[in-house]
Amino acid sequence: MANRRDNPITRWRMARPRQHHVLLWWSDPSGREVRWNFPLPVRGKVLSSAVELDSNSNSYAADYEGNHYLVFCFNSREAARYFRDRWQGQFIDTDEVNRKGVWTPREGNVCNLYRMLSNQDAIRSITRAMIDSTGNMEPITEFWPDYRAPIVRNTPSGRELAYVRWGLPSSSQAIFQAATKRADGLRKKNKPVDFQELLKMEPDGGTTNVRNVESKHWKRWHGVEFRCVVPFTSFAEPDPANKPEGGRTPNAWFAADPSHPLMFFAGIWVPQWESVRKVKEGLTVNDLFGFLTTEPNGVVEPVHQKAMPAILANSDEIETWLTAPWEEARQLQRPLREDQLILVPTEKDAA
Incomplete structure (x- = not known):
């Protein structure tokens, strides 16, 4: 008689109480030969290391776009973080994998609000944008999903500063x-x-940011012609730890330093995409953008444990992102150094 623990639905239910889930890409069985993430001897080490870190850990399978993943579930956040870092996995929410073992990545739930208090001259100077189609840049200090925001993008005519709608096509x-x-x-x-x-x-409000860049959905936009950088001076993450009783969850804001200098997210843009963004609009054609996210650094993680935006630290990194082959450019999808970011003090902190 089969052990009930072998039942995939039972495994799925057993996993849910363990709140720290780390997903690893395991294999791609779609070709003539299975392509593995780890060689055979290492696969055994991956499995055994999870148990060594947390004797109560377990794992289950997940599939997405023809790729096979394993999700490792831990009681201990510290064990999960160590496992993630060692095997280059990623944290996922507990409800991203359904009972049938299908993983639906929850992109777009990080940094859905940012500020840009700089000016277009500074943006053009740092990014070497030769074309400016923004006119007199609108005095909008905060940017929200599905609204237009300034980006610097690669185009056939050259590097352009333009307003583009925030939210890439969903899968x-x-x-x-x-x-x-x-x-x-x-x-x-x-x-x-x-x-x-x-x-x-079917309405598609868009995906504001991208974590799993190797997904088949995003691979079509790896080329330099789809790269952009997104200017900002600070970005927000929800801060539930400081939510007042009966009140709304406040935002924690992050910037490079107290003066809020100009910085840039590593982004992707898609030209002339036809979709229904809002029911009342019907089918529309839009240029769209979003930016990459990555593991949080030590400044962001106490507020948001899952991810932070991928930030380009200087003009050299901006050039690399906008011009380098994908294998080189993708290395910039990493946490910003902790000494390059601060948690902006609130009025309550100042008091």
Whole structure:
């Protein structure tokens, strides 16, 4: 008789109480030969090291876009962090993998608000943008998802400072799942369903930031022609630890130093994408952008344990991101050094 622990649904339920989940890419079985992340001897070390770090840890399988992953679940945050760093994994939320073992990456839940208090002359100077299509830059101090924001992007005509809508196209899998759910709801009401039309008109509010850059969905935009940098002077993360009783969760703000100098996120932009951003708009065609995220550094992690934006530290890194081959440029998806970022004091702190 099979052990109930071998049942994938049981494993999934058992894993949930362990709140620290680390995901590792394990293999790609889609080709003629299976492509493995680790050679055979190392695979055994990966599995045994999880138990050595936390004797109560367990793991389960997850699949996404034809790739096979393992999710390791820990009671201890310290053990999970050590395991993640050793094997170059990533933290995921406990509900990103469903009962059927399908991983739906939760992109876009990091840094959904930032400020840009600098000016277009400074942006052009640092990024060497030769074209400026922003006109007189609008005096907007805070930027939110699905609104236009200034970026510097590579174009066939040269490097351009332009306003672009924030929120990259979501994956076809996410759109398909949303349309399927909508179709199921209509069928329950005995209403006719044209699934292809539902799929075409399924609203996609966009993905504000990208973590899993090796996903098939994002690989099509690895080229330099789709690279951009996003100027900012500070960015926000929700700060639930300082939420007042009965009040809203405040934001913690991060900047390079108290003067809030100009900095840049490493970004991707997509030209002329047709989609339904909002139901009231219908099908529209937009240039879109988002930026990369990575593991949090020691400044951000006490507030937001999952991730932080990938920040370019200087003009050399900006040039590398905008011009280098992907294998070199992707190395910039890493936490900013702790001495290059501060937690901005609040009025409460000042008091």
